[in-house]
Amino acid sequence: NTPARRANAIMADLSTHYSCNGGAFFWVVSGDSNGAWSSKVNEIIQPQQGCSAVMAGPGLVVPSVTPRSPTPPSPTLPSLTPPSPMPPLPTPHSPTLPGPAPLLVQEDSRMIAFLGNWQSCPTAEQMTQYTHIFISFAVSYTWFPEQNQCNEQCTIGSAVPICDNQNKQHLVDQWRTEGKKVILSFGGAGMGVSWSGDKNYCWEYCFGKEEYVISQLKTIVEDQHFDGVDIDYEYFYENSQQYRLPHANGPSARKFIKDVTVGLKQQLPDGQNIVTHAPMEPDMVVGSSYYTILQEIEESVDFLLPQYYNGYIDTNSNGLTGGGPNSALSHYSNLVHNMFFGDATRVVFGFCINDCGRFNTPARRANAIMADLSTHYSCNGGAFFWVVSGDSNGAWSSKVNEIIQPQQGCSAVMAGPGLVVPSVTPRSPTPPSPTLPSLTPPSPMPPSTTPPSLIPPSPTPAPPTPTPPSPTPPSPFPPVSTPKVNTGNDPEIEYSIGYSPRCGKNELHARETCGRPCSHSGECDVGDHCWSTHGNYCDDAKWASPYQNVFTHANRQEITRCGKTGTHGEIHARSLCGKSCIFNGDCTSGHTCYAVHSNYCPLTDDSQRRRLRGNYDI
Numbered sequence: 001n002t003p004a005r006r007a008n009a010i011m012a013d014l015s016t017h018y019s020c021n022g023g024a025f026f027w028v029v030s031g032d033s034n035g036a037w038s039s040k041v042n043e044i045i046q047p048q049q050g051c052s053a054v055m056a057g058p059g060l061v062v063p064s065v066t067p068r069s070p071t072p073p074s075p076t077l078p079s080l081t082p083p084s085p086m087p088p089l090p091t092p093h094s095p096t097l098p099g100p101a102p103l104l105v106q107e108d109s110r111m112i113a114f115l116g117n118w119q120s121c122p123t124a125e126q127m128t129q130y131t132h133i134f135i136s137f138a139v140s141y142t143w144f145p146e147q148n149q150c151n152e153q154c155t156i157g158s159a160v161p162i163c164d165n166q167n168k169q170h171l172v173d174q175w176r177t178e179g180k181k182v183i184l185s186f187g188g189a190g191m192g193v194s195w196s197g198d199k200n201y202c203w204e205y206c207f208g209k210e211e212y213v214i215s216q217l218k219t220i221v222e223d224q225h226f227d228g229v230d231i232d233y234e235y236f237y238e239n240s241q242q243y244r245l246p247h248a249n250g251p252s253a254r255k256f257i258k259d260v261t262v263g264l265k266q267q268l269p270d271g272q273n274i275v276t277h278a279p280m281e282p283d284m285v286v287g288s289s290y291y292t293i294l295q296e297i298e299e300s301v302d303f304l305l306p307q308y309y310n311g312y313i314d315t316n317s318n319g320l321t322g323g324g325p326n327s328a329l330s331h332y333s334n335l336v337h338n339m340f341f342g343d344a345t346r347v348v349f350g351f352c353i354n355d356c357g358r359f360n361t362p363a364r365r366a367n368a369i370m371a372d373l374s375t376h377y378s379c380n381g382g383a384f385f386w387v388v389s390g391d392s393n394g395a396w397s398s399k400v401n402e403i404i405q406p407q408q409g410c411s412a413v414m415a416g417p418g419l420v421v422p423s424v425t426p427r428s429p430t431p432p433s434p435t436l437p438s439l440t441p442p443s444p445m446p447p448s449t450t451p452p453s454l455i456p457p458s459p460t461p462a463p464p465t466p467t468p469p470s471p472t473p474p475s476p477f478p479p480v481s482t483p484k485v486n487t488g489n490d491p492e493i494e495y496s497i498g499y500s501p502r503c504g505k506n507e508l509h510a511r512e513t514c515g516r517p518c519s520h521s522g523e524c525d526v527g528d529h530c531w532s533t534h535g536n537y538c539d540d541a542k543w544a545s546p547y548q549n550v551f552t553h554a555n556r557q558e559i560t561r562c563g564k565t566g567t568h569g570e571i572h573a574r575s576l577c578g579k580s581c582i583f584n585g586d587c588t589s590g591h592t593c594y595a596v597h598s599n600y601c602p603l604t605d606d607s608q609r610r611r612l613r614g615n616y617d618i
Contacts, residue, residue, distance in 0.1 A: 004040035005299055009341045011044040016506050016598070020051035040299075105228075105274050105302045107131075108345040109408040111397055112305065112384035114185065119389045121163035121171060126388065129397035131408075132181040134230050134278075135162055135172075136387075137188035138220065141202045148190050150202035154209045156216045159224060160184060172225055183274060184224070186217060187232035194236055194280075203235045203256075204248035210259040214267055221272050228274025228302070229264050233257060234283075234310070237290050250289070258293050265300035274302050278350070278384075281331060282311035286338070295339050302346070304335060305384050309352035309359035316361045320372040321584045321593075328369070329376060330583065333560075333595070336377065344377035345411050351383060351400075353390030363399035370403040375569060376560075376595045379410035491576050497568055498539030499532065507531040512600040514538035534597050535571045560595050562587035570594045577601035 002010070011024055023045050032038050112132040115122060122133070138160045141148040159167040172182050192200040206213055217229050236243060237257060239250035265275045283290040284306050294301055308315050313328050320329045332347060340346040349370065351361045361369070370383055382404050391397050500517045503524035504510025511533040516523070518530035537543040562581050563573025572578070574596035579586070581593035 003299060004037040005341055007037070007041045008044055011041055015044060015048065016508060019506060020048060036299075104299070104346075106345070106411060107303075108379055108381060108411040109404050110303075110348055110382035110384070111401055111404055112348060112382070113388050113391065113397065114384065114386045115163055115388045117161040117163055118165045119163060119387070121168065122388050122391075123393070126391055126394040126397070127175065127178070127180065129391075129394040129401055130180060131382070132183060132384075133175060133388075134183045134185045134384075135160060135226070136185040137190070137232060138184050138186045138217070139188065139190055139202070140206060141190060141200070143190065147199040148202060150200075150205050152205050154202075154206035154213060156186070156213070156220070158216070158220050160220055167224070169224060176225065176227070181227045181274065182225075183228050183230050183276065184217070184221060184226040185230040185232050185278070187234070189234060191235065193234040194241065201235075201244045201248075203233070203253070204243060204245040207245075207248050207252040207256045210256055210263060213256075213260055214263040217264060218267055218269075221268055225272075227272055228268060228276070230276045230278055230305070231257070231261060232278045233290075234280050237283075237293075238288075254289055254293060257290065258297060261294075262297055262300045275300060276303055276305060277301055278305040278307060280310040281306045281308055281313050281350075284331070284335060286334065291339075298339055303348055303381055304339070304346060305348045305350055306331070306335065307350045307352075307386075309350060309356045309361070309386070314359060315351070315369055316359060316365060319365075320369045320376075324583070324585070327583065329373070332373070333376070344380040346381055348381040349373060349383045351385045353385055353387070353396050355386060355390070363396040366396070366400045367403055370400055374403060374407065375592070378570075379407060491564075491572075493542060495537040495543055495575075496540045497535045497537065497571055499535055500539055501530050501532045502538065503528045504531055505529075507533055508598045508600075511536050511538070514543075535568065537571070537575050560593050561601070562591045563594050563596075565590055565592040570596055574599050574601075 007024065007026075014021060024041055026032070026037065026041075110131045111129055112134060113122070113126070113130045114134045114136050117135055117137070122130075127133075138156050138158075139148075140151045140154045140156050142151075142157075159169075162168040162171055175182050187203075189198075190200060191202045192198065192204070220226070221229060235253070237250060237253040241250070243249055243253075261275060261277070265273060268275070277294060279290060282288075284294075284304070285291060294304070308328050308331075312326055313323065313331060315328050318327065321327050328349075332349065335347045336342060336344045351366050352359055354360055366383065366385075373380060383400055385391065385396065385400075501519065502510040502515035503518050503521075504513060504515040505528060509515065510528075510531040514536075515528070515531075518524055521528070521530040524530055560581050561573040562578035563569040563571070563576070566572075569592050573592075573594040577599070578591070578594075581587055584591075584593045587593055
């Protein structure tokens, strides 16, 4: 069985090899609830519809797209002139999308502040730094110093206070008007935690009452105008832990986590249905039942907020990459790749300012950690912190925002064929209108003046000047400038970096084969487009181009590789096919382990590499 996001990723990968393909089918309709599965996979397929409807040169047979219509097309009157050898193309149709299904919010580079609702309200100066504010917490207990008094029916107190222990609805409405997302955080330590010696176990009274919890939270979200719900669950979920109530056990805890998450995503109103989790980082490791649950239902989790201050990872002392196998980067990368299929925008890095002892992270340290993270994941989910009262005048958040804010919007880029790039989806009760198939090669985005390192590549459209059909069929592989012999590129040479648009089957092909420079797709051979590219060394005359037939046999890889430490380390690691790595310690001195863009660095094993660029082991 293939979940929707996995199928989406597979079709995106397929389109890098066959940009115009036959699409997908699935068994069976009864499993496609409200079109949720098909609509997710259609994010890749529908923008390509009509890709085969292009004028063909003599000898090239290209099928045309016939519009589907509930009524037969009107008959065409006989022409008074002899029929042309190629009939005119039909008018493209607008395919009908399935009915609305819960959509994941797609954002990046967040600055999320948790607001203790018993504490002072944030100032306007603080709010200018935040993209999201999480109201903490909605609970089902009455606070007492020694032990909280649980509501045995799991009735959640409402209206939920916003700050100063009061329901200040005007602030919620004001913040949302300013473009902030205001999320209700349900749970927290007062509901019960897994720490030794904790006396609270209010979560256990909620086990088995999942529908009641969902209904209450939905009502609160609607009444108090929140944008969604965060689940802050820090309690037991394994079989062997010390539950207090007779009916509470591992299965009932796991069912509660799963059913409430999925139920909220399905039942919260459109535009107010963001669902997140903020777990302690020891709970988000392979083998943990909590981790496994979120893996299974990741389509119901918009983004994850691991607390890198409530377990064993000490970012204050070790930074991002220190701590060996227990480094924050290793933990973060596992979530990105094994839970969210490589989408780093769905993992938000967590800090504590003042309340967490040795795990407290000063602003300059957090700034350095986020800067380091951006060298591995240039477009990521941003940061969150506990708690607003520690962010005096926005001093902490503004320092960390020096790294985060310049990246905001990095995912909001239209992608070309086969390029997986999360886009910002407007919150709407109806799906966006589909894009009509183009009669010219796909051209979602013209060359950008934004720094190329922050934008994924995209094809550059050809101008509307008509080009007559070629008198001969296109060759099976596009001619390029005379290929150089790949004598192996020197890792010690400082190659100049370029971002010139180039011709190719896709961005990967254009970049890795150093395709012909271009300004629009009309300058490329039939079947190729003009692509803006990730940084590369193709513009440097010292750089030895790879073999011309690389597209026909090379494997596409996206792994972590060693490259020279510095601003352009990823380009160095990718272009010279640096040694595969997991930690910085796997690389030699002066080199860092980088997550690299797709490349043609096929591996047989770590000791024998068949490389198309360079032959060295750093």
